Amino acid sequence: MAEKKAFVLRINPEMLKELEMWAQQDFRSVNGQIEYLLSEAIKKQKRSKNKGTSSEMD
Template sequence: MSNKKAFALRLDPAVHAAVERLAADELRSANAQIEMLLREALKARGAEVKPSPPPRRGRPPAEG
């Protein structure tokens, strides 16, 4: 399960279209593109956010 915060975001249709174009160019989802743009904007304003550790993948370790 993801530890990401979900919320509704209303965007101007032209902004949404631009985000989708950028996302497609960079092989990202629109959601990932918005998160990347927000991180860049926060960093530019001096509020850099460190990325969360990636989720663990694969099978859990064997017990024993």
């Protein structure tokens, strides 16, 4: 497994509270939930880029 890089995240208290509740519902830590959400957003962004390039080739 790749080494993980630690960094500071500044987040407003209301958003953190929502993330904590969401993470608890999904049986994840807050860190795990943030990683999951970022991973899904990156996958979605890559798919939308690929759709854009394939339609340009047509």
